[in-house]
Amino acid sequence: MEKSAVFKGKLxxxxxxxxxxxxxxxxxxxxxxxxxxxSFLREDAFxxxxxxxxxxxxxxxxxxxxxxxxxATTVVFSSLVAALSLSIALLFATQADKNLKAAPTFxxxxxxxxxxxxxxAGVLWLFIFHPTLGTMARPLRLMGFNWNPMLNGNHAMALVVxxxxxxxxxxNFLFFLAGLQAIPRSVLEAGAIDxxxxxxxxxxxxxxxxxPTTFFLLVVNVVYVFFDTFGIIDAVTGGGPAGATTTLVYKVYADGRLGGDLGGSAAQSVILMVIVIALTAIQFRYVERKVQY
Amino acid sequence: MIRPPFALATLFASTLALASPAHAVTEIQWWHAMTGGNNDIVNKLAADFNASQPDYKVVPTFKGSYPDTMNAGIAAFRAGTAPHILQVFEVGTATMMSAKGAVKPVYQLMKDAGEPFDPNNYLPAITGYYSTSKGEMLSFPFNSSSMVMWVNLDALKKANIAEIPKTWPEVFEDAKKLKAAGYATCGFSNAWATWANIEQFSAWHNVPIGTKANGLDGFDTELKFNTPLHVKHLQTLIELQKDKTYDYSGRGNASESRFGSGECPIFLTSSGYYASAKGTAKFAFTSAPMPYYPETAGAPQNSIIGGASLWVMGGKKPDEYKGIAKFFSFLSDTDRQARLHQESGYLPITKAAYEKTKADGFYEKNPILQTPLKELTNKEPTENSRGLRFGNMVQLRDIWSEEIEAALGGQKTAQQALDTAVSRGNAMLRTFEKTAK
Incomplete structure (x- = not known):
């Protein structure tokens, strides 16, 4: 006799x-x-x-x-952002996980x-590092560093990153912290005793x-840098100078919304979509193997 | 007749009141991009118009920056909820005029509405930009400006410079002196990278930006601004950028404050900067015509306008069009134009308003406001200086700016940068030509 419940209806x-x-x-x-x-159409803005x-x-x-x-800009930008935001968040999370007095405030x-x-966020950073208005720009110049994100592509890239x-x-910090707190103390203590x-x-x-947390965050961060960062780029550099901070998603935005070239912009978003799908698939296929659940 | 309960009736009435104060009033939606003091001017104009007659009510709505406002209008049109009047900046002109059916040309609006309208009453230097080659006005000029050179007079004194520079070589010399006199981070600069260095520069030197009278005579125009003159100018800027005798200030006008704060003593930007300069500059300043290269025959020619105009959107009711036509007549009134010009620093659009301001002796006290008018009317406009009309202009400007930035950043020579700007721009113009059949 079959004991598990089986729903007969297909509906x-x-x-x-x-x-x-x-x-x-x-x-x-x-x-x-x-x-x-x-993306297969040519259409005027109206x-x-x-x-x-x-x-x-x-x-x-x-x-x-x-x-x-x-x-190429997207590759540089996304690797820098994903690597830095993950590693800095992990550093902070391990520190916050310690038994500190001010840990909750922190x-x-x-x-x-x-x-x-x-x-x-973009505007805040722009105010700090704007070559003429920025509070940090003057000290940088006084130190003899020719800070100029308006013309120097690397400076502009550093700023948006x-x-x-x-x-x-x-x-990332939030997830790492939760992940760290889920690790049994006994395992760590056993390690310490050894x-x-x-x-x-x-x-x-x-x-x-x-x-598992790191892997999840990697996927989420890659999607974040690919899609969610154009607001920052738009506010800080507008894709400049000379296209040094124009990432794929910013180009979609600039060509479609600012330029009114909907067909070309749609074609770009389709390519972008394919890239992100492929990237996520690769992550799940290869990186996930190294994950220990 | 069934009478609704009192509370419901009041609610109903107050809802109506929110929508329109009296039920016979026709509403006219006006989307605009004016901020700060100019926003107040827009609201006051609408309030004055609404108070002047009982039938129409103009409702101004701020929609963000110029590109934002234009995009909001386009998106609303696609969704069938376009405003009646849309303020579009000058570079959106080609896009708007190619959208037949989406817009109603102003000359036709005035004719249909039976509103008295004579295009000859308007200043040709301004309306020419928004008219067909036959002189039919397509959009109504609202805020117009031109590019002028703002000069910090105290700085000039400090550097022992006796006269305001007139030519580019003089500007370069003076900027070096100013730099030595303590303006170390910026001898001179400009806002609107391409408007200054390509568009106005070309018109002022009577050289083409593109063929077909800079696109006014047809969308099959090709860009031409990689001439030796343009290359020489950009190459000089590259050299001067190295030690900050010239310092790049970005694609838009966000860095105009570098003049007002006293950082850049010589600064090319819109004449519409007047109100802000007056508010921020703690030194004596004035505006002067843009510099030119004296060896160029015929320079200076005349400058072209910038700013924005009001486009009337298509597919609205005849009664609404009548109201818009009345509003435009109201805006054209001589006294109102003269006052607008004197308060905002934007150019008057009618000849009568210009004459009246002159006759009142206003320019003797405020020569700054006459500089752009002198530039615009310096000579009879030629094919190269009547205006410009390129499709996808917003993007074209971005491409040109990218190349200028690459040159000033030391990645390209002036020749390489301008050649690429032209070839990339031409590719974009061909795409536009295909869509704007």
Whole structure:
């Protein structure tokens, strides 16, 4: 006799799935398919003429050297932001996890930046490091450092990376802290009894046990830098100087919204979507293998 | 007749009152991008118009920066909820005029509404920018300005410079002296990187930015601003950037404050900067015409305008159009134009308002406000200086700025940067030409 319950009806499971499916269809597949369709059209800003042109938008895009430059910029920008925000957050989280008097205050203060909107975060950093208005720009100049993000691409990149990292540390910190608190003390104590120092305990016990959190954060951070950072870039550098901080998502925004080139912009977002899907798939396929749950 | 309960009736009435104060009033939505003092001027204009007649009510709404406002208007049009009047900056002109059906040309609006309207009453240097080659006015100029050179007179004195520089070589010399006199981080600079160094520069020297009268005569225009003159100018700026005799101030006007704060003693930017300069500068200052290269034959020519105009959106009711036409007549009133000009520093759009301000002796006391008018009317406009009309201009400016930045940042020579700016720009113009059939 079969003991487990079996639902006979075929309808019920589908009905139960409907809300989730509707949400996915309306909020993901529908807009995504619109973007794909739009990428085959040439349209004026007002949508008065539109013409099906097949892959012409893609051809035009891939013939632009600036597009490849934006790709390279994105790689630099996203690696820097993901690496820095993860490692700094991990450092802070391990410190906050210790038995300190001020730990609760410290934790609360760490979480605040996450509540700041990206564009506002950008403006804050711009105020600090603006070459003429910035409070930090003058000391930098006095030290003989020719700080000029208006013309120096590396300086501009450093500025947007700082703003984007600062914004993301809070989020990563929160998850790392939760992850650290879930690690059983007994394991660490056992390590300590066996003579492992704090450094060794961290790398051989804490870090591997934290790997599910790290992996999750890696995926989330990559998506963050790919999609959520254009507000910061727009506020701080506007993609400049000379395109040095124009990432793929910023280019989508600039060409579509500022430039009114909806077809070209849609083609870019389709490519971007494919890249992010591929990247996430790679992460799940290869990186996840190293994760110990 | 069934009478609704009193409370409900009041609620109903007050809702109506919120929507429109009296039910016969036709509302006219006006989306604009004016901030600060100019925002107050917009609100006051609307309030004055609403008080002047009982039938129409102009409702101004601030929609953010110029590009934001334009995009909001375009998005609203696509969604079928466009405002009646949309303020669009000058570089959006080609995009707006190619959108046949989305906009209603002003000359047609005035004709349909039977409102008296003579295009000859307006200053051609201004309306020409927003008219067809036949002289039909497409959009209504609202706030117009031109580029002038703002000069810190106290700084000049400090550096023992007797006269305000007139030519570029003089500006370069004086900037070096100013730098030596303590203006170490910026001898001279400009806002609006491309407006200053490509658009106004070309018109002022009577050289083309592009073929087909800078695009006024057709969308099949090609860019031409990689001439030896342009290259020489940019190459000089590259050299001067190295020791900050010249210092780049970005693509927009966010760094205009470098003049007001006293950091940059010579600064090229819009004449519309007047109100801010008056408010912030703690030194004697004035505005002077833009510098030129004396060896260029015919320079200086005349400058071109910037600023924004009011576009009337298509698909509205005849009664609403009538109200808009009345509002435009109201704006054209001589006294009102003269006062607007004198208060805001933006240019008057009618000849009568200009004459009246002159006759009142206003310019003797405020020569600063006459500088842009002198530049605009310096000579009879040529093909190269009537204006410009390029599709995707917002993006074109970004591309040109990118190349200028690459040059000033030392990654490219002036020739390379301008060649790329031209070729990338042309590619973009071809895309626009295809969409704007």
């Amino acid at each position: 019920l499971p589908y009905l139960l799935l409907v809300p989730q499916l509707v949400i996915t269809l309306v909020f993901f597949y529908w807009p995504a398919s619109q973007a794909v369709w739009q 949508g008065l003429n539109s013409e099906f042109i097949g892959l012409e938008n893609y051809q035009a895009l891939l013939a632009q050297p600036e597009y490849y430059k934006a790709m 934790k609360v203060m760490m979480i605040w930046p996450y509540a700041v909107a990206p564009a506002v 700082m703003a984007a990292v600062w914004k993301q540390i809070a989020y 003579g492992a120092g704090p450094y060794r305990r961290f790398w051989t016990i804490t870090f591997p046990l934290l790997s």
